[in-house]
Amino acid sequence: MAQHNIDVQNSFEGVCSLFHNLQSGEKELIRRNFTCSFYRKGEIIYKEGDKPSGLVCLTKGKVKIFKEGVGGRDQIMRMAKPIGFIGYRALFADENYIASAQALEDSVICVIDRTVLLEILKMNAELTLHILRSVATELGFSNNRTVTLTQKHIRGRLAESLIFLRDTYGFEDDGQTIKVYLSREDLANLSNMTTSNAIRTLSAFSEEGVLELDGRRIKVLDVHKLERISDLG
Amino acid sequence: MAQHNIDVQNSFEGVCSLFHNLQSGEKELIRRNFTCSFYRKGEIIYKEGDKPSGLVCLTKGKVKIFKEGVGGRDQIMRMAKPIGFIGYRALFADENYIASAQALEDSVICVIDRTVLLEILKMNAELTLHILRSVATELGFSNNRTVTLTQKHIRGRLAESLIFLRDTYGFEDDGQTIKVYLSREDLANLSNMTTSNAIRTLSAFSEEGVLELDGRRIKVLDVHKLERISDLG
DNA sequence: TCTAAAACATGATTTAAAGCATAATTTGGA
């Protein structure tokens, strides 16, 4: 942990910047109940069924949130980037986690103690209302996702995932390479298809000149065409 | 409207009972900004893209919430029963509706003015936290739904829908007939399949002795078998 | 550096579900 040189103070300020209308006393309370830890690429941060111990925040790295599906097939529900919260749904619903979180790169994870946070929310209605708004917005995404994952065809689903990854992580300096490097399996689990079909469809996009592939590096050559494929289903 | 004899006072009390920790001043504020209206079976209560004017509550009847899908195929997202809120996601996210609401039977709909409600929430953190919990719980349902709708096979999806309808509306006095009468098309749109397949699969369940069908009347003869079909996918 | 395992790639086959056609039944207005 310590040997990875986590800048706790910096992480703390980053996390606090996500809260609106945080009073100085509340901030101090959080500081005293704030822990950070390091996760190596591939490590599990929490598992489906675990009980949330607090509000989890990713301050460095990338994390996937996934649910184990019917035939052992995973479904990636969310991709997290810094600085952002994860696992808050279970915390606020007062339930155990219904999905697992795994580091896709070396990551820094901070936790605000559950009890302390809920005490603050009970006193700060404006802050709670902001969080309510975020969760409501995410529920909207989730509902949209349900429809597209069930109704779009394979090409549309994969195209949508690629656009989603670009929106989430952006491009590298070349302005074309998506700034995340997923396995074909993860790409498939994000798009509700088998790994074979993810590979096949990526190859097709490459042959059509929409993408350029180099291992896990995905360069978007024709954004408009990709968007058209996504929209048509 | 009036000729349908809406008991506004009774509706008002019912709606207020859904709020936790509501102060008497707040209750009075709601009363003065509370309207009720009657919707005949089949009437649209709000449409995708409309702007929420307030918090909508169903105090009598049944309502389906659905999104228009890719090929004009609808996806039913939620089934509402009295007394319960609908359309609150858009309100709290400060967005337009992303789904439409339609009365499945003659229904009474009450609305609490948007501004008044938000003012109350800004002052009442405990109430806001309760709502946050509800929305977080629903986000969990939505995430589960995404996985089952995408990964279960047709029989599993339909069986799950029937169990969901039983959980939502319960049984008639005979303890077997599901207390909601949907068209095959609605049943299909709830279960992410074509109408043909809903009809076919219902017939199959009937032949297997799991259900007894009489028009839109669905009698569950073998709950355990139905649950087994749902669980196996 | 070598080797085993994992990931990637591509083609062939199977299958679940959609689509299409036709007909019977029910429903809701004129």
Next chain:
DNA sequence: TCCAAATTATGCTTTAAATCATGTTTTAGA
């Protein structure tokens, strides 16, 4: 009451996607 439209029902065909098979490449650990 009658008729047109909508809904329900069933069989057949097509198709999108999963599954299976095989081979290649890459990666990570001994």
